[in-house]
Amino acid sequence: MAIVFPFDPNIARAETIPARLYNDPVYLELEVERVFSRTWQLAGRLEQVADHGQYFTAEIGPNSIVVLRDGAQLRAFYNVCLHRAGPVATGCGKRATLQCRYHGWTYHLDGSLRATPGMDGVAQFRPDEMHLVPIAVSTWGPLVFVNLDGKAPPLAQVMEDIPQRVAAFGCERMRYVTSRSWDIACNWKVYVDNYLEGYHVPVVHPGLHKELDMDAYRVEPRRFFSVQHAPLRPVHGGTDNRRYDPAKTDTPEAVYVWMFPNVMLNVYLDQMQTNVVIPLGHDRCRVVFDWYAVDPPSDAAHDPEWVKLMAFSAEVQDEDIAICEAVQRNLRSRIYDRGRYSARHENGVHHFHSLLHEFLT
Numbered sequence: 491m492a493i494v495f496p497f498d499p500n501i502a503r504a505e506t507i508p509a510r511l512y513n514d515p516v517y518l519e520l521e522v523e524r525v526f527s528r529t530w531q532l533a534g535r536l537e538q539v540a541d542h543g544q545y546f547t548a549e550i551g552p553n554s555i556v557v558l559r560d561g562a563q564l565r566a567f568y569n570v571c572l573h574r575a576g577p578v579a580t581g582c583g584k585r586a587t588l589q590c591r592y593h594g595w596t597y598h599l600d601g602s603l604r605a606t607p608g609m610d611g612v613a614q615f616r617p618d619e620m621h622l623v624p625i626a627v628s629t630w631g632p633l634v635f636v637n638l639d640g641k642a643p644p645l646a647q648v649m650e651d652i653p654q655r656v657a658a659f660g661c662e663r664m665r666y667v668t669s670r671s672w673d674i675a676c677n678w679k680v681y682v683d684n685y686l687e688g689y690h691v692p693v694v695h696p697g698l699h700k701e702l703d704m705d706a707y708r709v710e711p712r713r714f715f716s717v718q719h720a721p722l723r724p725v726h727g728g729t730d731n732r733r734y735d736p737a738k739t740d741t742p743e744a745v746y747v748w749m750f751p752n753v754m755l756n757v758y759l760d761q762m763q764t765n766v767v768i769p770l771g772h773d774r775c776r777v778v779f780d781w782y783a784v785d786p787p788s789d790a791a792h793d794p795e796w797v798k799l800m801a802f803s804a805e806v807q808d809e810d811i812a813i814c815e816a817v818q819r820n821l822r823s824r825i826y827d828r829g830r831y832s833a834r835h836e837n838g839v840h841h842f843h844s845l846l847h848e849f850l851t
């Protein structure tokens with residue numbers, strides 16, 4: 491089977507990417523190597539590594555990594571011991587050194603090898619020259635990103651003017667509130683495709699449709715990200731049946747930033763929600779939502795505003811999950827292979843597929 495697939499950069503002529511990209515596990519392996527291992531991945535939060543010795547672990551495809559604070563330096567390494575591949579860190583916590591959980595080799599926080607018990611008499615073994623394998627790490631506001639590709643452009647360059655675009659919302663000052671995750675029976679790209687267009691909003695999300703001015707909805711593709719602008723609908727009469735009240739904010743717009751391939755920053759009403767789409771298999775993914783706010787509630791689970799906000803997010807998410815899972819089932823149908831894009835509404839999806847084509851082939 492051919493790995494390469496046809497793709498037309500002209501959306502008016504283009505057909506969507508073939509169904510095998512969503513069904514064949516071989517593409518997931520390729521994506522892990524060529525897409526997820528070459529792009530900035532949202533790995534965790536800066537507050538988790540605020541103090542010297544604090545660390546957290548994360549997974550990028552099959553690669554376990556550890557991010558830690560070493561004085562003023564933020565560092566990231568593959569979480570793989572140089573001896574026989576044991577883990578040098580688990581979960582999160584605070585340590586003066588990293589000790590492998592297998593035979594106890596220990597590493598300094600800068601990754602250099604500190605002690606190798608029982609290794610005397612081993613020929614040409616030079617622990618003082620050995621070092622955990624480092625990974626590029628970078629932050630924006632409360633978020634920590636890593637990139638497994640040593641040659642990747644810096645995060646700030648990839649993000650271009652995203653910081654300025656969301657400056658009015660105060661994202662960089664925001665603090666973590668809470669998280670929720672969903673396991674979904676669809677290929678990660680089905681979820682991302684769906685995220686990247688507002689075309690389905692009137693049909694799939696009647697509740698959300700009441701809040702957003704879909705006539706003014708637009709998607710702006712850039713090099714490695716795209717931005718969806720959705721002005722909040724003006725309120726006529728009472729606001730009782732509205733979840734978002736544009737009069738209550740200086741920023742009466744929802745800005746949805748997608749960073750290739752799998753990170754979303756949804757910014758509206760003085761809060762930001764990050765979504766990370768993690769492939770679990772060729773037909774399964776996990777979507778993790780983290781909420782941030784300039785003024786976080788002391789207890790989101792019992793704060794009426796937040797309970798309402800999160801319930802509304804869950805309602806929209808459940809609608810998206812139902813359609814994404816139905817689409818994944820139909821992508822396996824013997825009669826479907828490729829479709830067409832709406833040139834007016836699906837330029838964001840076409841842009842995603844063009845990046846995918848660029849990275850995969």
Ligand code: FES
Nearest residue numbers: 571574576590593
């Ligand atoms: S694998 Fe780490 S000490 Fe043996």
Ligand SMILES: [Fe+2]
Nearest residue numbers: 684694695810
């Ligand atoms: Fe949706």
